[in-house]
Amino acid sequence: MSVEVRIPTILRPYTGGAKTVEAQGDSLSAVITDLDTRYTGIGERLVEEGSLRRFINVYLNDEDVRFLGGIDTPVADGDSVTILPAVAGG
């Protein structure tokens, strides 16, 4: 399973500046683990004690993964994963 992951500006130092990277895995958790093997340290910026960090939002094909299955959300070949810091509005 190969998915496209969009990396926010703040995490691009880990990916050598790349805005999007490819990653392998059949769940979000596996995708993050795969990212961390190549971009060491990125995993712990996203995950804390087995859950997504509070101020990180991750979207699978534009849907918030917290409403899908959290870190265990299954992903399929060709899916798009977007990582963004939480921001306010109003």
Add this chain to the structure above:
Amino acid sequence: MRFDSLLDSVGGTPLVGLPRLSPGPDVRLWAKLEDRNPTGSIKDRAALAMVEQAEKDGLLTPGCTILEPTSGNTGISLAMAARLKGYRLVCVMPENTSAERTQLLRMWGAEVVYSPGAGGSNEAVRVARRMSQEHPDWIMLYQYGNPANAQAHYDTTGPEILADLPTVTHFVAGLGTTGTLMGAGRYLREHQPGIQIVAAEPRYGELVYGLRNLDEGFVPELYDESVLTTRYSVGPRDAVRRVRQLLDEEGIFAGISTGAILHAAIGLGQRAVKAGETADIAFIVCDGGWKYLSTGAYEGTLDEAEDRLDGQVWA
């Protein structure tokens, strides 16, 4: 309809069907026209409720100064209420918002302090908190954590929708302070079993997400994810495409964030059609398009509009 004053006329907005954009006869879209509020946005409800609650609590007394971080609409609503009630208002607003927002705030008598564009509304919150410490006598209503914000929608927006559309199956709104979704969402969940409460969150350009540490992100204190069925992120291209479609096909001239909400609503509608379900999908038209004309969202190609909105806080 007759009211004793402008403030008494907040809310009670029309819910209009969208015969052309609805995906089918059994799956219908309904637009709640919040641009029909006194200052032209849904924020009049929350702003008035927060001011009146602070008056009841004895926090706001004549001559007080109100301080509020806002990307625009809440500030404009507060400015109108503050002018009519005799308060001074200082708004902290990101510098990368539309020019009309500053003009409107000043017209209603508010003072505007800009916060840096990088970081968007998060940065406005930080600046306002700092100013609040420097001016302990100023009252920060703080829309992101003020229960009166959500309560306004629990008391008015939610009941209005259910009264006008007793068959409502989905409620879709924008996610900013989360007040609309938390308040109306809770009311609708309590009174309409099985209803889906869906958030459409604007996805901005990179500048708005800032370069700070991720631990400095921001989740409004009002937010309770258990109220939501799900939450979608919608980028400027889809938002602009839908807001133009709303104008072309239904004649409704809405602000850009409404395009993001409509995009999510149409997606839910298409899913219901595929599943052979009946659905009545109510969504929020947050404001009219007037104060976004200078952004260029309504002219030229989608590519051009998308480029122009990059780096702007457009919702």
